[in-house]
Amino acid sequence: MPANYHTHTPLCRHAEGEPAAYVDAAIAAGWSEYGVSDHAPHRPEPYDDWRMLEADLPAYFEWIEHARAHASGRIPIRAGLECDWLEACGDWVAELASRYSWDYLIGSVHYLGDWDFDNPKWVGSVWAHSDVEDVWTRYWATYARMAESGLFDILGHPDLIKKFGYRPDGDLSRFYEPAIDAIAASGCTIELNTAGWHKPCEEAYPSPEFLELACSAGIPIVISTDAHRPSEVGRDKDRATELLKSVGYQQTQLFEGRKRKAEALQASP
Ligand code: ZN
Ligand code: FE
Ligand code: FE
Ligand code: ZN
16 A cells, blocks of 8 residues: 655645644545645745745644644654755755654755746746747756755656746657656655546546556656645545556655655455
8 A cells, every 4th residue: 555645734724624634634544654745935935825924834844743643653744845846945954854854855846047937827827838848848847956965855746837838849758858857866755646537637647657667667666646735635535546567666755754665455345
């Protein structure tokens, strides 16, 4: 049974629900472990309107403790953050890493320069006027640099750039292959993030083609639902498990104290 490590809390200002409801949903779904990974603060503040502030960190630690108290041994509760990969973020991520006994840090690319390209508010404006080939080229170069940084345990939603369905023409492996090389060299784990199934792209992140390349390259993987409400914690578990098996994965990963170990990807009942 896989764990589900990419989930949010109301502290990021666009998620809802109490710790108990998230934990109950994780137990009901049969995830082996539940991890919290809300959008990390970033300086200078306020960086944007969709993350916690540095001053929210104590409340975040409390939220995790509430989840642990509610779980009371029924499911392990892991502590993480979804950090943004931004130029020159290394010192800040290292400082965040020292603030708590994290089990893992997720690195995500949501920004190209100062453009948060996955924000729906840009669909009719910036996206409509962008050269998709150029945007994808910049995105994948940024993603490879994030892998090479060595700052993160898990790399989030690998092809998030397709969220609104903007994809270049032709075979996309020309984008995937250099990124796969960088990720494999880094030793990082990637996630199969099922939120994409519920977005305009109608495909989990990353694509099946990317997953096949990643599996062949020996890149470890976790499944995550990127839940922003309790009802999203359990969805897609079996579908994601089947997808991973279909491309050749036989294991997922568990994280504790920023160390990982493999667990078998079992058949769904
Ligand atoms: Zn979010
Ligand atoms: Fe994200
Ligand atoms: Fe997220
Ligand atoms: Zn995310």
